[in-house]
Amino acid sequence: MDWTPLVLTFQLATITTIILVLVALPLAYWLVHSRSYFKPIVETLVSMPLVLPPTVLGFYFLIAFSPNHAFGQWLDEYLGLRLVFSFTGLVIASVIYSLPFMVQPIQAGLAGLSPSLREAAFVLGKSKWITLWKVEIPNIKAALLTGIVLSFAHTIGEFGVVLMIGGNIPAQTKVASIAIYDEVEALNYSAANSYSLILFVITFCILLMVYAINGGYVKRFWK
Amino acid sequence: MDWTPLVLTFQLATITTIILVLVALPLAYWLVHSRSYFKPIVETLVSMPLVLPPTVLGFYFLIAFSPNHAFGQWLDEYLGLRLVFSFTGLVIASVIYSLPFMVQPIQAGLAGLSPSLREAAFVLGKSKWITLWKVEIPNIKAALLTGIVLSFAHTIGEFGVVLMIGGNIPAQTKVASIAIYDEVEALNYSAANSYSLILFVITFCILLMVYAINGGYVKRFWK
Amino acid sequence: TSSNNEKLSIATSANMQFAMEALVDEFSEQTGIECQLMLSSSGKLTAQIQEGAPYDVFVSADLKYPTTLFEKNLCTSNPRVYAYGKLVLWTMHPTLDPSLAMITHPSLRHLAIANPKTAPYGRAAMEVIENMKIQHEIMPKLVYGESIAQVNQFVYSKSAEIGFTAMAVVKSPKMQEQGRWLEVDPSLYTPIEQGVVVLRTSTHLPQAQQFADFLFSTEAQSILTKFGYLVPSDN
């Protein structure tokens, strides 16, 4: 059993999730508070990566990131970034693809908060950022957790985009989902099963821990 | 251009989303109010379909639903249901696969409600169901919308599970994402592009409408 | 729907699509039997057939998958090889001239091949590399497509400068004028045998058998040749 794909998978999922939190928070914040006419358009656009089949989306990424097209060339020349067939490319593609899973729950959470909390913090002289950080985020923990779990799990199982943009290079872009897919295609069902099982068990344990801590079950147990 | 796959796709997405709302609401409700030790386990299990690559999940569905195995045989003999290679099968698989997108936002929404709303309804003699329906759901509209949009969009773009369990049968299980896949396989990139574009545009319009109405932009415009 | 059930369902590897469409047209014209194609990867089709997919004939781009099905007693007879695939080296870069010598050149960053584990063209490409004894130089450059189709996308989008694909691809109507290609010396790889089987569960057994036989007719074989396959009679 080759463990590299599994390690790579959890690296990818973790990095993607962290970046997503950082990107989605300000975006969701803007979406909640903006009265702009663009708002519903941006809201819609955020969900759109979900609509295209992953392989197709991956193909578009491939074209966009390819050094032979304007954007990819620019990235290559000015930033020295080659996104196709690289781990960085996987991360960027995963972030875009999983964006709705993080933005939308956070947005719904923020929208559900009583405005008087913000107001109270403002009157105390606190900036929007401190208010978001110290008052709003701690009060939408459930929604934030939803976003994190959905993004994390989805990045682990994500496969089409990753396969397309990553090129299935061992130890670089061959994540577990692709390894499992390979085994299924090769009719190696028992190998696919064991990979799946391991992936499943590890993720199950991680999420179970998250939920148990969040629900206070761990505290209850130790009491 | 063959429109059947597109029609099929929106049928599948609509039916799946409706079923998901009906299934996810009681489940999310239970998750919010249960103090059972099983709760974090169920919470974790709900997210697990995301973790497996779609084709692999589809493969497991295929085996489970196949009349050659116990469960599929039972379905076939006692309920006369053949889930593999049928539209019904697609619906069931999509429901299971998209479950977390509906359950988790709703759960987060319900958890964020002030308990005094429930209490006030209870004191007025209202049952849990009426309270959920008339008081709790209307107050988590943003979260419910998140669930609906994520599930709907995801079912449209979903591909791996559908291809595996549906078998790409025209007018029955050949949804748009698979039609696009076919065109890509056939090197028919321009046809794939037009399919993608149409899918994208229609979904964009649907979601834009939803967001615009929800944000009150339509009302504002008419005022 | 009933009209689907009357048609002959032919499961075929997605990369066989063009040749198959031409073959099916010819067959329908000759016999009046209507057909529909079910496209997917050989691996998925095999899994589906094992679970009772309603297909009549399985035209694979490989021999491994039909053989597996035969061993599981799901076919009416041994798989028969109706064609051999030809491997080519293909690039979309206007400045590149495809040759086996150039793939080791340092300026070439990515070489796309299909997954050797699952795709016959991938396995053949790997054999070429091994026979040329250039694994060490070439390994870091390799990017793997899930199937030939994905290799095509890598090459087409120029993400990979060059790739090993099937001759059927570069001869297809869509790609004929696109890029440049070189046929790989067939002695460098074991022939890519493509097999056909009639499925035991077929509800149109006679017609299915008729189609399988048709693949070996002169008309069919000339079509296959036109689309870039080697046919058994050539050997």
Add this chain to the structure above:
Amino acid sequence: MIHLDIQKRLHGAKGGLNLAIQLNLQKGDFACLYGASGVGKTSTLRMLAGLMPVDQGEIKVNHQIWFNSTKKINLRPQDRSLGYVFQDYALFPNMTVWENLRFALPKGASEQRISDLIEMVELGDLQGQKPATLSGGQQQRVALARALVQQPPILLLDEPFSALDHGIRQKLQDYLKQIHQQFELTTILVSHNVHEITKLANKVIVIVDGKVTQTASSQQVFTELGVQQSLQLKGEIIKIEEKGNELVLSIQIQDNVIQKSIPLKLKNQYQLDQEIELNGDFFMH
């Protein structure tokens, strides 16, 4: 009618608070829970309504057991038919004022009742508004009206007038007193306002540190607590002026001079140097 003997462990401002409350109310009683902030008044109402778990004890209403810790009986809040005005109002944010009341209306009952109540709490033109845009006092009035829609036999009122001005407060107190008598309700009121209690309640239950220390009439209780609830004072009219269509009386009570406006048509009832009786309503706002 209501027999309650419960215990509950809570957090208090000076460490743990052991709430141990006994109540015995007859049908028609208008009882008031009186005690300092944080002494356990709201908690008592919540346990009676079934909204807060009771640690131990029994609640019996009309010979029906609502809660009994040893027999493990615990009626759902839905089955305890009572009206409750929450201290924090607990209005439904998704419903307008009218819909909040409509939601409370029992099946088959006439919607006339809603209109009447909205009129009574003076929210006529605001009935289409959501609670979020109402003022504090307006929200409180909606909460009161909503609790009265079902005409429940038992009323729990947690400081139902605390956010109201004198005028509407008097009016709603009068209305409450009237329906309490008319429908023979059993009412438990939480209030810090001695005057309000004296006016409404026939029984005052004093809670100190989580325990009932006294149950008696308001007169008795407040006298013992050294709180004068309703002075009956005599004064003398020293000046009578006409202002617009009002009559302004200046009245001397000892060294104080106070002024009071009355409608002009009552003019011939008052004259200079007349002795006049003034009760608490008059002094306290």
Add this chain to the structure above:
Amino acid sequence: MIHLDIQKRLHGAKGGLNLAIQLNLQKGDFACLYGASGVGKTSTLRMLAGLMPVDQGEIKVNHQIWFNSTKKINLRPQDRSLGYVFQDYALFPNMTVWENLRFALPKGASEQRISDLIEMVELGDLQGQKPATLSGGQQQRVALARALVQQPPILLLDEPFSALDHGIRQKLQDYLKQIHQQFELTTILVSHNVHEITKLANKVIVIVDGKVTQTASSQQVFTELGVQQSLQLKGEIIKIEEKGNELVLSIQIQDNVIQKSIPLKLKNQYQLDQEIELNGDFFMH
């Protein structure tokens, strides 16, 4: 110091409400907004604090323009440094009592201030609790303490004592009065309690139907409104009893007899038949 002249269109109980408020307060003023429920008191405070958009007008504080509709100036709430006790408290549910106060503490200020305030509002052992488990009055006291942590030059208090019992209410009123004078604050209080207003405010601003109808001392305002705010009455001691370590005086005022407990050590200050002055604090709860 505070010059405010603003207009705002709101919903009222009798159709639209045109709020049009002028205020002119000096540094050190303790003003009270007085008016019926729904008349626009909270809205006025919210507009002063920058939390509600103003339709038209100007707000000037300390010669600095906070808001001007023609010049399109609108200071953020953060830049208007004032303390605000919200009518609905607006405590942060994720923070404990201590953390709620800590959040308000300016950088570099000593945490001693927090402990002092928590002591003052008598929430010592509850400082580790989240607001959700506090009683209504306890929450209100946290809100007051939180607004005082920053020692702001301007205080806006929206019915800050409405949920409190007599004892703690008196104490906090005294404390408020003291810090108001000590730090020369400018304070705007919303209250329905005449006694409280009389005790604290030097200016009462009466609002009727969204307009200021009167600005004067509480004495003047309430006299004209026919509301007696604080009687100074004389009574006679008719009985002196010892109860434990307390002395219970029975005092006759006209036909009323009231009782008052005082510490035993003050025994020699009182004797039978002595005339004794009683002020409003004493009567009203």
